Amino acid sequence: MLEQILPSEICLPLTKYVSFNALNEIRLRVDKPIVLSMGSQKFFLSSHGTTGNLKEAIFPSKTMIEDIIFRASEFSIYSVNEQIKRGFLVTQGGVRLGLGGDLIEEKGQIKTLTNFNSINIRIPHEVKNCSLSCFDYIIENGNILNTLIISPPGGGKTTFLRDFILQLSSRNFAFNVLVLDERGEIDLGSKGCIGNFADKISFASKKVGFENGIRSLSPNLIITDELGSSDDVQALLYACNSGVSIMASVHADSVESFLAKEDFAKVIKEKVFKRFIVLSLRNGPGTLEGVYNENLSRLGRKY
Amino acid sequence: MKILLIIIFSSFCLFFGARFYFKYKRRKSFFDALIFLCHKFDVEINFSRERVVNIISSLEEKVKQNLCSLDKNFISCIENKESLEKDKLLKSISFLSEDEGNSIFLFFKSLGRSDMENQLKEIKNFENKFSQFCLSSSQDFQKYGKLSIKLAIVACLMVVVLFI
Numbered sequence: 001m002l003e004q005i006l007p008s009e010i011c012l013p014l015t016k017y018v019s020f021n022a023l024n025e026i027r028l029r030v031d032k033p034i035v036l037s038m039g040s041q042k043f044f045l046s047s048h049g050t051t052g053n054l055k056e057a058i059f060p061s062k063t064m065i066e067d068i069i070f071r072a073s074e075f076s077i078y079s080v081n082e083q084i085k086r087g088f089l090v091t092q093g094g095v096r097l098g099l100g101g102d103l104i105e106e107k108g109q110i111k112t113l114t115n116f117n118s119i120n121i122r123i124p125h126e127v128k129n130c131s132l133s134c135f136d137y138i139i140e141n142g143n144i145l146n147t148l149i150i151s152p153p154g155g156g157k158t159t160f161l162r163d164f165i166l167q168l169s170s171r172n173f174a175f176n177v178l179v180l181d182e183r184g185e186i187d188l189g190s191k192g193c194i195g196n197f198a199d200k201i202s203f204a205s206k207k208v209g210f211e212n213g214i215r216s217l218s219p220n221l222i223i224t225d226e227l228g229s230s231d232d233v234q235a236l237l238y239a240c241n242s243g244v245s246i247m248a249s250v251h252a253d254s255v256e257s258f259l260a261k262e263d264f265a266k267v268i269k270e271k272v273f274k275r276f277i278v279l280s281l282r283n284g285p286g287t288l289e290g291v292y293n294e295n296l297s298r299l300g301r302k303y
Numbered sequence: 304m305k306i307l308l309i310i311i312f313s314s315f316c317l318f319f320g321a322r323f324y325f326k327y328k329r330r331k332s333f334f335d336a337l338i339f340l341c342h343k344f345d346v347e348i349n350f351s352r353e354r355v356v357n358i359i360s361s362l363e364e365k366v367k368q369n370l371c372s373l374d375k376n377f378i379s380c381i382e383n384k385e386s387l388e389k390d391k392l393l394k395s396i397s398f399l400s401e402d403e404g405n406s407i408f409l410f411f412k413s414l415g416r417s418d419m420e421n422q423l424k425e426i427k428n429f430e431n432k433f434s435q436f437c438l439s440s441s442q443d444f445q446k447y448g449k450l451s452i453k454l455a456i457v458a459c460l461m462v463v464v465l466f467i
Contacts, residue, residue, distance in 0.1 A: 007384070075381055076415040078422045079352040112418050 001093030002121070005071040007064055010034065010045065017049030024154060024285060026121040029100075030065055033057030037154075039284045065116050072097055082203065083183075085110045090184035094193075096122045122154070124185060126193065130156070130286055131164040134277050137291045137299055138164070138247070144175065144221050146240065146272055149249040150258050151279035156286030157249035158185050160279065161223055162193050164247065169195025178219035180209040186225060198223075206235040214242050221245045230263045240272055254278060254289075255296055275299075309466050313459040320455020327440070327448030329371070330398045334437035336369035337407070341430035348419060348426075355415045356381060371396050377411050387412055406432050 003011050014026075018036065025037035026045070033054055034045040043050035044057035051057060072091045073080045083089050089097045100118035104111040138147050149157045165177060165186075177198040179186050184202050187194050194200060199217045201209045206224065213219060222239055227250045239246055252258040255276055259268055267273065271294040278289040291299045343362065347353040359374045367374055372395040380387050389408040393399065399407070410429040417425065 070415070071384075073415065074354045075356060076352075076354040077417060078348060078415065078419040079354055081418040 001091055001095050005068050005091060005095075007067065009047070010058060010060070010064075013045060013047050013049055013058075018045075020123060021125070023123050024125075025123065027118070028060045028065060028068070028121070029118040030062045031059055033059055040281060062117070065119060068119060069097070069099065069116055081112055084113050087113065088183060094124050094185055094187065096124070096183060096185050098122065125159055125285075127156070127159050127163060127286060129163065129167075131160050131167055133288060134275075134291055135164075135167055137277075138275055139173075144245040144247070145274035146245055147247045147275040147277060148227075148258075148273040149247070149277045149279060150252045150255060151249070152253055152281060153251055154285055155279045155281055157279065158225055159286060160277070161225060161247065161249060162186055165194050165198055165223060169197055173197070175220040176218065178213045178217050178222045180204070180206065180213060180222055180224040182206065182209065182225060186223070206232040210235040210239045214239060214244060219244055221247060223247045225249050226251065228263075233263050233267055236267065237270075237272070246272075253280075255292055259296075305466050309463055312462040312466075316455045316458035316462065320451045320458075323451035324448045326398055327444040327451075329369075331437070331440045331444045331448075332369040333371055333396070333398070334433055334440050336366045337373075337433045338430060338437055339366055340370070341426050341433060344414075344426050345423060345430075348422060352419065373407070373411075403436050406436070 022038045027035040036043045046056040098120035101113045101116040151157050179200045181202045227248050274294045276292040280287045280289045347358045376392050413425050
């Protein structure tokens with residue numbers, strides 16, 4: 001997929017010298033060196049692979065950055081403007097581009113993002129069986145417990161969710177799963193990574209997605225990524241009150257920092273989530289720090 | 304010998320007559336197809352925000368034919384990661400004036416570059432411009448296209464009269 005959006009001067013050294021399995025992020029900034037994040041290490045990209053030498057690094061121009069975004073939109077900015085307004089763009093292959101630029105507002109509404117000056121390309125990974133060690137904690141007596149995945153950005157939340165859906169499918173747990181894929185990342189851009197028993201609503205807000213999905217698809221479980229605002233929490237509570245199990249993720253370093261989030265006070269007080277799974281970057285993305293129950297007691301062995 | 308010469312000269316006249324006729328006809332069909340493309344963009348972008356390439360690819364074969372490879376040249380530039388240039392875009396089209404060529408180039412260059420609202424406005428503006436070209440090409444076709452066929456037939460008759 002990257003070959004289709006990146007110019008050859010960036011794409012060639014990437015495909016020739018860099019292992020995509022180890023690559024997490026590519027950061028491009030106008031007239032600044034391209035930085036590759038590989039595990040917990042960072043390198044510059046040069047014409048002959050990775051380097052620590054700034055002089056050898058490739059410096060993308062503004063035209064190059066704009067061209068990448070135009071290509072990622074499949075030459076149709078209007079078709080992805082709703083995503084661009086929210087600061088990202090997801091390509092057909094599920095690669096997410098975080099965008100930096102000038103935000104245009106009109107009458108209090110975001111119109112678009114323009115004058116792009118940076119891109120953060122996040123490389124999605126499929127880590128088979130990464131959710132397996134938590135599987136038995138999440139499913140109890142044939143029911144899926146409401147579960148929240150907690151990790152900092154890039155900590156492997158989406159990869160975990162994606163694998164969990166596949167684990168359900170491969171074990172023939174014929175729950176009706178609704179994947180509410182707000183940013184089009186979970187299913188890797190319709191690559192069929194959601195197994196046999198899942199329906200998907202993409203690019204809808206949590207509020208619209210939860211309401212429409214519950215009414216029209218009657219799911220047993222809703223899986224969604226990155227809860228953030230109070231609107232998301234309202235939508236979540238609506239779903240829980242409708243008798244649907246929820247598996248979601250949230251940005252936080254630890255359970256403690258999650259508990260400090262004001263927007264989630266009601267969720268915490270009502271003990272909506274029965275399981276908390278904490279991931280970190282300590283030994284690379286997806287390091288399992290612990291599984292906790294609703295009383296925040298650690299379950300099972302210490303990881 | 305006389306008959307042979309009549310056939311040769313008549314064919315010559317008819318060939319030139321038909322050539323001019325089809326030139327004006329093709330020009331007219333080309334602008335008709337371009338206006339159809341604008342309509343299609345308008346509907347598809349408004350309704351489903353369909354991608355530019357998909358809209359062009361889904362055109363009917365007849366419309367593609369009338370576009371005289373304009374669609375193919377555009378998609379080829381995109382697929383080969385080349386920047387869109389006027390000469391590449393219009394390489395197989397010889398019947399356009401400088402002004403017409405520039406407008407078509409700017410139209411294709413503007414595709415997919417803005418949000419929906421502005422994209423639709425731009426398409427509407429270009430459609431109005433293409434409608435003017437279409438009107439003038441239609442008048443030219445009526446005036447010169449049909450005239451060239453008539454002249455060719457008259458020339459044929461004159462050849463016949465002269466030789467007999």
